[in-house]
Amino acid sequence: MMLGKVKLFVFCITMLLQFSCGDPKGDSFSEKIDKATLQQMAIGQDVQLIDVRTPMEYKLGYIGDAINFDINNQEQFLEQITLLDKEKPVYLYCKMGGRSNRAAELMKDKGFKKIYDYSGGYQDWISE
Template sequence: MLKMNQLVVGMLLFLSSLFSCQQKGDFESMNVEDFDTLIQDEGMQRLDVRTLAEYSEGHIAKTININVMDDSFSSMADSLLQKDRPVAVYCRSGKRSKKAAAILSKKGYKVFELDKGFNSWQEAGKEIEK
């Protein structure tokens, strides 16, 4: 069952990459529904790039927090993330996550970014953790 789920997710990722419009860097921006579907895959790494204060106020479940504005973002990402697993990244509104996605994709990560950020996640009524 797990292999079938991985196969389905892999096919979805492949097909979505064929039809998506790319941002600067080699990553894909996604709407809330597509992002939500994507992160259901247990192999997906979830990354919140907001400040610790923002993260503490609420975040998507099972995410790690690395502030993209911190000078050590790149080295922290390399120590906490695995390059052989895709990364789903978000911030508050989508600006910082695009910056993080560009940095990570240049380092060799496969990256998916929540286009309008955590704000759009909350507006869609999606579940959050505090």
């Protein structure tokens, strides 16, 4: 009888910790993806593909139908992302993965549900 109460107590504590320490934004996530995954999931698809490099870098070349939201201008970036649908997946990339990671964290904090970060970046994209 005592063992049953202990098991119930442990179960209740486990559940309490799970729910109290969970992600406050619910089902949002940020996932690193590679070149093949980006090609399959975003290129030629109707998705939110965001290049977070500078406008000068963007002018030199970009991936697919990407639009440019410069993460280095954080105030403008935060304003621009309000134009996006938080419920739809967002695909991010930069030159090599650092800035897109920062952008993913900001977007997650702002309530975006599904964020895919192409960690290889444009540098990886243009390499053969």
